Amino acid sequence: MGTALNALKLLDFFSASRPEIGLSQLARLAGANKATVLRHLRSMEDFGLIEQNPMTKFYAIGPAAIRLAALREAANPRLDAARLRMQTAMQEVGESLHLSFLEKDILQTALVVETTKHTVRVSLDPTEVMPINATASGLSMLCYGPPALKSQMNTDQLQGFTKETLTDPDQIRAQIETIRRRGWSNSNGSYELGVHGFAAPIFGIDRVAIGTVAFAMPENRATDNRKPAILIALHTLAKDLTAIFGGQIPDSFPPAFHP
Amino acid sequence: MGTALNALKLLDFFSASRPEIGLSQLARLAGANKATVLRHLRSMEDFGLIEQNPMTKFYAIGPAAIRLAALREAANPRLDAARLRMQTAMQEVGESLHLSFLEKDILQTALVVETTKHTVRVSLDPTEVMPINATASGLSMLCYGPPALKSQMNTDQLQGFTKETLTDPDQIRAQIETIRRRGWSNSNGSYELGVHGFAAPIFGIDRVAIGTVAFAMPENRATDNRKPAILIALHTLAKDLTAIFGGQIPDSFPPAFHP
DNA sequence: TTAACGCGGTTCATTTATTGAACCAACTTT
DNA sequence: AAAGTTGGTTCAATAAATGAACCGCGTTAA
Incomplete structure (x- = not known):
């Protein structure tokens, strides 16, 4: 029961690491008859959800996916x-947070949600660019984003903002290693003195970070006893945002954040 | 024959202007039985391609569209x-061209294809930002992009690049009116002296421009007798790129470009 | 050289899910 | 209060989905 659903379920066998599948293999994966799978594929091909490479005969996700996503995005951004x-x-958590995305090779702020629980808050310009070496978000992106970012760090001159800013590539590389173990990153006055940040990556379909979320708060509120709650919230938040943006969390990513 | 296809075809009744549809209305639109439509919707809802608003009971495109598009994009950018x-x-056409997209409120170059037919060519930095008042692309975007762009033009100071650059908002508004009639825009040395550009908009799903394509060539090759060929190529190109990016051309857009 | 196996795709009798008219119950409009 | 909406259900009739066997072709192994 639910032929249409059975057809759609075939789409779930496609992934970033297996972007195209042959008829027999797909039938095997789905545990269904080749004739059945073929008819389903043909239906979806008619609609454009599936595309067959005429040379290799392999099937892949078709252009209709783009159309539908544009529609979804227009109605439900x-x-x-x-x-x-x-x-x-x-x-x-009671603290402000912001969402950034990697565009070309800079980290652009896309969204800022300010806390309503404190009158003293970190105010963030929504048009600001996050320096990659001076913010928790930037470090997270260096750790989980495209490898090209890291190599680029060596050639570009790193800007210092406060006395806390990391400007030595070697120092940053060391920091990245601890981030990779923990999953989350933090910054303490490295962009603006007195501001503490906690960031986590948002992943794309290929399990490479496409953006970051971060909590930002005055240093005095970033106490050790609040940290566990912040980290738990940050982890589920990053997971949910990754889902919202259609991404996949890599297997190597920590299933929970610990101080 | 092709139940899955019939189910998928229901998705085509959703559009930017009709983002959610009730059961009866969709059955009427599709000319199918309510029971049939309901079952199809439920199948697609299971998969996530359809989402029902629990309050209004209306149906809309679901989050799976985003996932699939991300997959498509990864395999086939x-x-x-x-x-x-x-x-x-x-x-x-034999001339260089470039593709730009509106990001926040600047026009970012995304792609440059240089001509292989001439040794004298316009060289374009792929990281460059297109000034909105000084390029054919910018004017096209002002005409067909989000209305907010136009109102913003009044408050911001417009930069002059050459003696040809339009910096008076009234002049630009007049120019936009002729672009709206023709569909295409051009520039003649307004960004760089001696460079002639022809641009056309690329539309999003909501029929608002999300980007532009433009041919750029040395002034001396922008002759009247080449113009018709350039404009024909530009029109089909803009149409195809709009399709590639999942957009829709507005009905009011000229079906052909004329000098 | 040949046999075995894989592939994409087809065929067709069997079966099973799809279909649609009629029908609810709950609202709105007239 | 009657008539017309709406979303959703029921179930007998039927049309479409299914799957085993098959085809022709190319690759691999003997």
């Missing part, structure tokens, strides 16, 4: 869903 | 398809 999710995180 | 299409346009 991912940024709106992200804002909603971030607002509940703000309620839980 | 739209920029690659765009580059291919632009390369054939370059072969047809």
Whole structure:
């Protein structure tokens, strides 16, 4: 029961690491008859959800996926869903947070949710670019983003913002190693003195970070006894945002954040 | 025959202007039985391609569309398809072209295809930002992009690059009116002296421009007798790129470009 | 050289899920 | 209060999905 669903379920066998599949292999994967799978594929090909490479005869996701996503995005923008999710995180933790995305090779702020629980808050310009070496978000991106970013760090001159800013590539590489173990990153006055940040990556479909979320708060509120709650909220938040943006969390990513 | 296809075809009734549809209305639109439509919707809802608003009971495109598009994009990036299409346009016309997208409120170059037919060519930095008042692409975007761009033009100071640059908002508004009639825009040395550009918009799903394509050539090759061929190539190119990026051309857009 | 095996795709009798008219119950409009 | 919506259900009739066997082709192994 549910022929259409059976057809759609075939799409789940495609992934970033297995972007195209042959008829027999797909039938094997789905545990279904080749004739059945073929008819389903043909139906979806008619609609454009599936595309067959005429040379290799392999099947892949078709262009209709783009159309539908554009439609979904117009009616239900991912940024709106992200804002909603971030607002509940703000309620839980009580601190401001911001969402950034890697565009070309700079980390652009896309969304800022300010805390309503404190009158003293970190104010963030939504048009600001996050320096990659001076913010928790930037370090997270260096750790989990495209490897090209890291190599680029060597050639570019790193800007210092405060006396805390990391400007030595070797220092940063060491920091990245601890981030890779923990999953989360933090910064303490490295961009603006007195501001503490906690960031986590948001992954794309290929399990490479496409952006980051971060909590930002005055140093005096970043106490050790608040840290566990912040980290728990940050972890589930990063997981949910990754889902909202259609991404996949790599297997190597920690299943929980620990101080 | 093709139940899965019939189910998928329901998705085509959703659009930017009709993002959610009730059961009865969708059955009427599709000319199918309510029971049939309901079962199809439930199948697709299971998969996540459809989402029902629990309050209004209306149906809309679901989050799986985002996932699938991310998959498609990873395996078959739209920029690659765009580059291919632009390369054939370059072969047809023999001139360099570039593709730009509106990001936040600046026009970022995303792709440059240089001509292989001339040794004298306009060289474009792929990281460059297109000034909105000084390039054919910028004017096209002002005309067909988000209305907010136009109102912003009044508050910001417009930069002059050459003696040809338009810096008076009233002048630009007049120019936009002729672009709206023609569909295409051009520039003659307004960014760099001696460079002539022809641009057309690329539309999003909501029929608002999300980017532009433009041919750029030395002034002396922008002759009247080459213009018709350039404009024909530009029109089909803009149409194809709009399709590649999942957009829709507005009904009011000219079906052909005339000098 | 040949046999075995894999592939994508087809065929067709059997079966099973799809279909659609009629029908609810709950609202709105007239 | 009657008539028309709506979303959703039921079930007998039927049309479409299914799967084992098969085909032709190319690759691999004997």
